[in-house]
Amino acid sequence: MKRRVVITASSAITPIGYDKNEIIHSLRQGKSGVAPLRDDGLLTKHIHSHVFGTVDYPIDYGFKRHFTKTMGPVAFYACQVAKDVLESSGLEEDFITSGRLGVAFGSTHGSPTVQRDIYKTFFNDLDSKFSSIGAVDYLRSMVHTTAVNITRMFGITGRIIASSTACTTSSQSIGFGYEMIKYGMQDAMICGGADEYDTTTVAVFDNLLACSVNFNETPECTPRPFDTKRDGLVVGEGGGAVLLEEYESAKKRGANILGEIIGFSCNNNGGDLILPNLDGITATLKLALKDAEIQPGDVDFISAHATATKMGDVIEAQAIDAVYGDGPLVTGLKSYMGHTMGTCGVIELILTMYMMEQNFIAPTLNLENVDERCSMLRHTRELTGTTTRIAAIQNFAFGGVNTCLLLKNGRDLNA
Template structure:
C-alpha cells in the first residue's frame, strides 16, 4: 500500500517572522533577520552575528509544571506547532481522540545542560538542579514535551541528524504515512540560538566575518561569502494521509511526493558532491519525476566556500541550469536542526502565493556555477513542484520534493 501524503497545516517561529503571514512578507521583500548579538560579543565570539528570535512568554499559556520541563528549542517548537495545528483545523479534542504522532528534528540542548552542570558545580548538591532539568537536557526534549502537552498517542521520536534533522523528520513522517503506519504526524525542526549552542562552531572559524553590515553577511553562492550565520527557532508541518484529510474536510496545502537520502561516508565536516546528488536523484525517482519537472530548488547553501560550491555542482550534475535556485538562508542565516523543516514552510509559502524569494546578497556568483538559474531578486512566478535540500555534519543528506496539491 502506498498512500498519498499531504500537508494540512504549517507553523513558523523564526528570525524573519513569528507567524506565516509575517514570514511570507519577509520572504517576498527579501528581509534579513540577521543582527549583532551583544551577548556573543561579551561571550568572546569571533563572529557575534545571529538570526535573532524572540523568546516566547508562555506564562498563562502553559502551567508551571509544563514550563519547567521546556528549554528554548521546545518553546519555539511549541509556538510553531500551535500555529500549524490551528491552520490544519485540529482541535485539542481531536488530538486526544485520534492516534497522532510526532517526529521532530533536534540535535542539541546546550543551554539546559550547561545550566544544570553549573548549579551542581557551584552548590555541590545535585538535588538543587531542579526536577525539570532532565527533561530540558535530553535531545528528545521537543518531542517529549510536545507529546505530553498535546496528548499524542502515535509515533514519538526525535530525529538527530545535524543540519538535515528537520528534513529527515518530514521525510520519515512521509514514509510512515505512505506505508499506512500512521494517518497524522506533527513533523518539524527546532534550534536553540543561545551562545552556548554555537560557541564550538565559532571556534572552528566557520562563521561570517562582515560584522559592520549584519544583513549582508549571509551571502550563499556569492564570490565574497566568508561563512555561515547561525540562527534558529521552530518550524512545524502537519503531515496527513489524503484519505484522513478528506474525511475531516481539512485544508490541503500541498503534497509531499519524494524523499531522498544518502550518506557521504567521507569527511566528518566537509561535504562532497556525490552524496547530495544521490539524495536528489533518489527523491526524484521516488516522486516519479524527471529533472526538468522541478521548477524551483531551495538550496541548502549556507554561505560557506566549499559547501556552496559542492552543492552547486551537484545541482548542475542532476538538473543542469534549468530550475530556479535560491537559498533562503541568505535572509534567515543557517537555522541548523530546524532548517530542513523551515525551508519546507518557506518554499510552500512561495508556491502558495506565486513567487520565488530572492537569494539576497548574491552580487556575483562563483565562475564555476554561473550556469545555475539563480534568483537574486524576488520573482513573481507560479510553480507547481519544488525540491528542498538539507545536508549536515557527518555527511547526512536529505532532499524532499513537494508539489502543489491537485485532486487527481
C-alpha cells in the first residue's frame, strides 16, 4: 500500500520571523536574522565567531506549569509550533488522541541549557547537602524531550520518532513521518525539529574552523553560501513543524492542502563523519527522484543545504550539477538566518512552501561573487517571480547523514 502524503499546516519560529507574513517580508526584502552572539557567561569569550542566527523577539507561550515543568527552552519552541499546527489544522480532539496521529520531532541534543545546569552542580559541588539536581532535569534535557513534551501537552498516543542526527534531524523527521503515512502505519504525523540558543554548538564548529569569523562587526553579511568570501557557517536557533496527512482523508475533511511530499531519501556516506562526500550526496539526490518517480527536469527549485563552509558548498554544487545541471534555481536559505541546526530542514521546507504559494524565489543573500567551483549552477541572484511546481530540500549532517525531500506545490490539490 502506497498512499499520498500532504502538508495541511505549518509553523516556524525563525531568526527572520515567526509570523508567516513577516518571514515572507524578510525573504522579499533580503533581511538577515544574523545578530551578535549573546554572552552566556561561560564560553562566549573563548569563541572566535561572534555571530548567531538569533530569535530576538518575545513569544507569548502561555503554557501552564503543569506542562512547562518538563520543558527546557528547546521544548518551548517545539510545543509552540506543534500547538500552532494543531490549532490551524482543524483536526478534532478525538483524532488527535486516537493513536492515528504520531509525532516525529527532534533536536540536536535535547536542551544544552538544562544539561549545563546539571554539570554546574556536578563540577561546583553546589548545595551538596540538598537535592540540587531537579526531579525533572532529565525530562527537560533528554534527547527526545521535544517529541514527548508535544505528546504530553496534546495527549497524542500514536508513534514516536525522535531523530537526532544534527543538521538532518528535522528533514529526517519529515521523511520518516512521510513514510509512516505512505505505508499506512499512521494517518497523520506532526513532524519537525527545534534547537535552542546554545554556544556549545558554536564552540564545536569554531574549534573545527568551520564557523564564520570575518564578519563579526557586520553580522548581516554572513553566512555567504557559494560566495568567494564565504568563511564558514553561522549557528542559529528556532523551531518548525508541519502536519502531514494522508491525502484522501485530508481532502475528505476539507483541509487546506499546502503542499505534497512526493519523495524522500536518506543515506549515509559510510565513512568519514565530517567531510562532505560527493558520491553519498549525489546518491541521495538521485534516490529522492527515484522515490518520487520523477525526472530531474521536473524540479524547478533547490533549497540547498549550503552552510557556507569552504568545501561543503563546492561538493554540494558538484552533486547538484551531476544530477540536475543548471536547470533548477538554487538558493541557500541559511544566508538569511544561519544554520538552525536540527531545525534547518523543516524551516527550509516551510520557507520553500511559502515562496511556492507566493510565486517567488528569494535570492541567496550575500552572494556577491560566485566561487567559480560553484558557478555551474543556476543561482538565484535576485528576487525572482516564478511558479514552482516541485522543489528539492537538501540537508546533510555530521555523521555522514544525507537527506533530500521533494515537495510539490499544493495549489492544484485543493481543486
